[in-house]
Ligand code: SAM
């Protein structure tokens with residue numbers, strides 16, 4: 001028997017204590033950069049983790065040193081048993097969080113409170129109803145905005161994720177920042193990333209530098225304060241002087257944060273991805289059903305993690321883009 005280390009560490013000394021669990025590949029929106037219009041092909045239920053298997057695997061991760069679990073998807077809140085799963089996960093000694101498109105937040109807000117789940121990321125790519133409907137191909141705009149208001153009123157730590165795309169919503173960056181002046185939220189601008197079939201190209205990406213430049217021009221550089229960075233923050237954060245909220249920029253494409261990465265992703269079909277961009281996966285669900293030791297597999301998977309972006313050195317190299325085009329979509333990885 002080998003002595004298990006007290007934590008999950010890769011060969012570069014990075015301690016991994018943050019697990020993102022995708023609960024489903026399916027979604028009630030069809031954001032064009034994430035999901036095909038017709039949805040994703042249906043698969044047998046048995047190919048996915050049951051609630052018991054999800055809990056078992058989560059528990060194993062926690063014993064290995066995971067301190068934070070974020071539920072994601074697809075859309076985690078469309079899972080039928082989501083309330084009981086949140087309730088059970090809340091018994092683990094971890095900080096629990098969720099990333100959602102916000103549509104069903106009002107239905108589950110009491111469950112969040114009971115589980116002490118206080119940190120909620122809601123995705124909203126436009127403040128304009130017609131534009132939101134064009135991006136998401138569904139008409140839930142008012143419901144989502146009302147649910148963001150509800151979360152803020154109820155004192156949740158509310159972040160709003162905005163994937164910035166040139167010619168799609170980049171003209172709304174200043175509107176989003178103005179929103180943070182009035183509302184106690186953190187808006188996080190995310191650089192558009194390449195995945196299977198989402199027609200990514202350099203021209204659609206709006207870089208960290210451009211976003212900040214736009215904000216400086218609109219509000220005056222001296223009114224934009226830098227906020228202190230926490231060790232594993234993926235966003236660089238700022239506040240307009242005297243604003244109720246703040247905003248951040250996640251520069252996964254132009255300035256990745258791999259050096260301080262502490263994340264592990266578990267897909268809804270029970271596979272570990274040791275990096276969002278990694279080409280290989282470790283099948284924990286198969287191993288669990290086969291009676292194998294999944295702790296050992298978890299440690300091996302993270303030990304094999306590449307230094308940066310799953311071994312992809314730069315997105316500017318066309319060969320690398322081809323490689324990434326074969327990666328799963330965000331909705332099947334769990335964003
Ligand atoms: N359905 C939930 C939601 O939308 O928040 C959770 C899953 S979603 C895949 C998680 C996050 O990934 C969202 O904020 C979404 O905007 C982001 N995302 C999806 N595809 C992306 C891409 N190609 N580039 C950057 N972010 C992306």
Ligand code: SF4
Nearest residue numbers: 027029031034074101
């Ligand atoms: Fe659904 Fe989230 Fe993907 Fe939009 S980004 S299609 S809400 S999973």
